[in-house]
Amino acid sequence: MKRINHADNIISAVESGSVGSRLTASWRRSLNKHGLDPTLSHAPRRFESAEINDRRDSMGSFMTVATPKLDQLFQMVGQTGCCVLLTDREGVVLDLRSSDGDAATFEKWGLWYGADWSEEAEGTNGIGTCIAEARQITIHRNEHFLSRNTAMSCMDAPIFGPDGELIAALDVSSCRADQTESYSRLISGVVAQTAKQIETEAFRAAFPKARIVTSPEERPEGAVLLAVDSDDLIVGATRAARRVFGLGQGGALTPRPASDILGRDTTASALERAERAALKRAIARSGGNLSAAARALGIGRATLYRRMGRLGIDVA
Incomplete structure (x- = not known):
């Protein structure tokens, strides 16, 4: 044969x-x-x-x-x-x-x-x-x-x-x-x-001045991350986030109001809820060490305090 x-x-x-x-x-x-x-x-x-x-x-x-x-x-x-x-x-x-x-x-x-x-x-x-x-x-x-x-x-x-x-x-x-x-x-x-x-x-490195909002949703293709600037505009999104929110597959992202993408309910915006969840996860992972949590999030300790206060998270 x-x-x-x-x-x-x-x-x-x-x-x-x-x-x-x-x-x-x-x-x-x-x-x-x-x-x-x-x-x-x-x-x-x-x-x-x-x-x-x-x-x-x-x-x-x-x-x-x-x-x-x-x-x-x-x-x-x-x-x-x-x-x-x-x-x-x-x-x-x-x-x-x-x-x-x-x-x-x-x-x-x-x-x-x-x-x-x-x-x-x-x-x-x-x-x-x-x-x-x-x-x-x-x-x-x-x-x-x-x-x-x-x-x-x-x-x-x-x-x-x-x-x-x-x-x-x-x-x-x-x-x-x-x-x-x-x-x-x-x-x-x-x-x-x-x-x-x-x-x-x-x-995260590409958007050093933006706050990074992490979706709690896990996607096999990667993390669902949004970069939001000081005017509450979404200026960046990972490939997975683009798919989740229908922002196109790649290329330059036209800034859009975060509220338009994520929607709002009667108590707080979905963006705020996602940000609160991201902060709480970082704090939990650091064992309550706020300095370590801030470093993990890529922000300063003072910025973390301000965000915690705005989102109603007890600093203590």
Whole structure:
């Protein structure tokens, strides 16, 4: 019986003509739209340091916000044969973490600074397909389009910027042959959570003078955050908030009265209730330490006192 190799399996699945899964759709894009050959053997294209620096600079303060989160994520997965990568919206690696013992393997595979992991260049892969489909994804071994990438497992999550547009992808890739799909799913959850944390911190940093109102509603795609200025106008919204309140998917946000978006009842505005809930959560998490709660909210202690007084929260 003829043995079906990886490339044959890819081509057969694409040429079958069936609608298939999202994975098959990505394989089809790789083969037909991007014109890639699954037997392609050369390493990913890598940009020089100057290009990498330009790309990092173009992202402004985002990289500063992301750096400590990359460190924290690597502390959790670094000893399991995994590396942590952060790419821009085009799939170019701008930052990474790997152990000294695994670094040579990851660099050989192209999981390194400046490498282009877009779907257009590498076919179906964690980074590129995450960006192409703007969703959390795991590409495990033979799910990769190129045969040379089937030794790795990649767990990825998109990161959306303060304007709601995709700004980066967060990746954890494993070089261990014994890594199971169930363990990959476990890591995938940590990657998604870290991506949401980066997105939240970047949003807060983008609106330093606004008060940030957090909805108690949890959304799988990220935190529901609104930035409200001193005139009670909503001047910013996360991607999840844009979806909840019908503010469009991305781009510049036209300032709108908070009361128009959130509505009012006979006792207090929904905005005030959401803000009160956000303050109480921060105070509870800090064990009643108002200075710590203010820091967590990104405001000064005096500002916290004023808001507590306005919202009827007992300072004592």
